[in-house]
Amino acid sequence: MITAVLIDDDKHLRTGLKALLERYTNEIQIIGEAESVKTGVELLKSSNPQVIFLDIHLNDGTGFDILEKLGKTTAHIVFITAHEQYAVKAFKFSALDFILKPVDPEELQSTIVKIKEVVGKSSSFEHIDLLLENIRKKVDNFKRIALSTSDGIHLFEVSDIIRCEAKVNYTEFFIKNHKPLLISRTLKEYEELLTEHGFERIHQSHLINLSYLKSYIKSDGGYVIMADNTNIPIAQSKKERLQELIKNF
Numbered sequence: 033m034i035t036a037v038l039i040d041d042d043k044h045l046r047t048g049l050k051a052l053l054e055r056y057t058n059e060i061q062i063i064g065e066a067e068s069v070k071t072g073v074e075l076l077k078s079s080n081p082q083v084i085f086l087d088i089h090l091n092d093g094t095g096f097d098i099l100e101k102l103g104k105t106t107a108h109i110v111f112i113t114a115h116e117q118y119a120v121k122a123f124k125f126s127a128l129d130f131i132l133k134p135v136d137p138e139e140l141q142s143t144i145v146k147i148k149e150v151v152g153k154s155s156s157f158e159h160i161d162l163l164l165e166n167i168r169k170k171v172d173n174f175k176r177i178a179l180s181t182s183d184g185i186h187l188f189e190v191s192d193i194i195r196c197e198a199k200v201n202y203t204e205f206f207i208k209n210h211k212p213l214l215i216s217r218t219l220k221e222y223e224e225l226l227t228e229h230g231f232e233r234i235h236q237s238h239l240i241n242l243s244y245l246k247s248y249i250k251s252d253g254g255y256v257i258m259a260d261n262t263n264i265p266i267a268q269s270k271k272e273r274l275q276e277l278i279k280n281f
Contacts, residue, residue: 034151036083037064039072039098040112041091049085049112049135056137057144069093073101080107082151085131087112088119096167099160108150109160110143119167124225126163127178127185159185173228179205179215186213190229194244194260196222198237206260234274235267248278 036053038046050062064079066072069092076084076098084107086095095111111130113119123130129143159178166174177193179186192208198219205213215222223233226241233239234256244259254266256274266274 034060034083034147035063035079035081036060036085037066037075037079037081038062038085039066039075039090039095040085040087041067041089042087043067045087045112045133045135049131049140052135052137052140053144056141059148060144067091069097069101072098076102076105076107082107083147084109085112086110089114096164099164108147110147121225122163122166122174124221125166125174125177126159127180128159128163159187162187177225179213181213181215190226191241191243193226193231193241195241195258195262195264196226196231196239206262208259232270232274232277234270235265238264240264242277242281245278248274 038049040046040049046065053060053062060083063081064075066075068090072086072090084105086098086109088095088111099105099109109128111119111123111128112133113130114133120130120132129146131139131143159180162176162178175190176187177190179188188207188210192210194206194208196219197204197206199214201216201218203215203217203219203222205215207213219233219237219239223231223239226239227233230242231239232242240256240258245256246259247257249255249257254271255263256266257263
């Protein structure tokens, strides 16, 4: 049985989330609830759960305040938030799980699967530190990204990512001075995160960092040569935009 606590100042949400958890799994047990920063910290210190369902906005502060007061925790954290674009983006860059209000049953079921996969495995706390760093700075242009693989969480400078390649529902990252990493998220998700950092989707299967583009070859259907000496095809529909981008370098 996986033990969990639920920290949210909305009693109706707590009741609803518990009901959904009971409906979709018998492997997660809510062993405690809290509705504020103060009671949340007390609950976590006394219960030592494996999972924390944590609301961002509480009556006396935020879920981030709880994390900073608590320090390091071995629990897997699932944030609960309204659809706030900045917070959602920060979670994605930090490879952290979150549930949007109102809770969608399908999204919750996906989260349950992730919880079962990660609970009990050793984990780094660096991605939580990255989230807190981004929240504190209140900037929208994140410089670092956390990538979650089967063997743990890895942090990288966004500027060190050379390219990303779709592998069905996975994405393979090619990073400067590092072996390739396979991440269980789609290329479309990373396209949404990285486009504003100088990345361009030039093919259905390829997202490239334009900073590492070496050559644009028009023959053989059109392709680019990247700094790691790989040849990446260009989709016909992407050629005109890529040429415009190159002119503006």
